[in-house]
Amino acid sequence: MALPGIALEQWRSASQGFDFKGHEIRYWTAGAADAPPLLLIHGFPTASWDWHYLWRPLAQRYRLIACDMLGFGYSAKPADHDYSLLEQADLQQALLAHIGVSEDVHVLAHDYGDSVAQELLARQQQGRCQLASCVFLNGGLFPETHHPVLLQKLLLSPLGRFIGPLFSRQKLEASFAKIFGPETLPGAAELDDFWTLITHNNGPAIMHRLIRYMPERRQQRERWVAAMQAGQVPMRIIDGAVDPISGRHMVERYRELIDQPDTVLLEDIGHYPQTEAPEAVLEHYLAFRQCLQQIPAPSLD
Template sequence: MDQGTGGQVGTGPGAWRDPAVAAWAAQATTVVVDGHDVAVWDVPAGEGERHEPLLVVHGFPTSSFDWAHLVPRLARHRRVVLFDMLGFGLSAKPDRRYTMALQADVAEAVVATLGMARLALMTHDMGDTVGGELLARSQAGQGAVEVTRRVVTNGSIYIEMARLTDGQQMLLAQPDEPLAQGVGPELMVASLVATLAPAHGDVDMAGHGELVCHRGGDAMLTRTIRYIEERRADERRFTGAIEAHPSPLHVVWGPEDPIAVAPMADRLVAARPDATLAWVDGAGHYPMVEDPEAFLAAVTPFLES
């Protein structure tokens, strides 16, 4: 059963504190996966379709709203599809074990429902690991999609290099079961802001925090964060596929990320010498939010080449 405490529970415009969240929520459609609602955004090319579709996979603990302000630009010449993973954003937040296999199943179900078989992939944070699972399946001949090219952004590709926050370590120290009470939007927003570069500490993360807490998602953080344990146990499956999948790879990184530190990007490119690397100077963990114009400048030439 979905949790019902800790955040907004309505989905109409009047239920949201942040008008941008209300506008984003109004554009969502729903795909049912394993009996649960998954929020999906299927955005057609605005100025003529010239490139393969782009699938965007968000990270922990936020949602596809991280990309909302970029979607019109990303979708100028291609279809763009985003979805909130189970346990996140506008999707259902059931009390269950969350695994990378589950989230990859969700991604494949969304893609199949929309009739997509060949696509570009852009991932962030935990989404990098979900992308790694999709790529591992593809390499094993078990994947449902053909990935033509991919952009990997700030995420703990090499978990032993990650500098987990006190909050992340606190959540991991708890049992894999819902909290009796969610952390609440104020603490959630403060935690997100702490991952930004100091110069971007005034970026408004209220809407992102509101979506974490929606449908009691803040009480489920002790369950959804278990991807870190799975990444530790199966890193070579996920990171190995990110390194080895034959599709062209572009790494875009905020170098002031306090968690997924800049040397991770260097290490990934060293493991994949034909990959390209672009820094979003002065950005931290959320470069697409902190400096949208610089982020677009870093990804657009690769995606449209």
């Protein structure tokens, strides 16, 4: 049965706000306060509404926390800001502190959010963060396997400041057509909503600043991969296989680098599995969490 999702305006009306370094951040919570906390971290260039199909079913089991990161969605988008993945990790930790989460946190991340999650994993190793598990959806976990689309390359170039303001809904549709699965393309209404989130607070004007996460990933690559290889936090990848940016080829690299890799490939699904195949993502995420709860039988020796 298809998951119903949440209309964008309804989603927006449920948001709350808090101040992060003088900038307003919009965030969402759901589920019982005593349920295990689950932090959802969205990708580029969209926002936390990406999770709207999964939001209600996950809230039946977990305490959900999500925000539109600085520069995204309904949060502040300062024009002269030096956006950083490390700062976005600071934001996630500030959000958890703001709502009073003190226990170990489970993480479900996508795309740009995968890099933020990797930073949190590195902080876990340093004793600066408490994670219980981490599940990645399609993202550039390894710079050597990340294949950016033309728009991303142009935004990162010296022409980037001119490219962002020229970005249009038509170009968004063309870009998504290349990275979604052929049978799971977003419809017109969904594209309109994605576009609303991107353009809110003049978002296209800062896209060339947000895209600087790509070289930052290269700078942090060894530290982040080492944290993943340390095996301190249970991890799983749920990945759309036909995604040209971070699909099957990224999972193959993950299997080379990570001991006892836990990976799920969704055939015919692209870069946004949480909107293209939310039922499958939910199934595999819940199965992962069920595995974490299993306690080995006591030894009879």
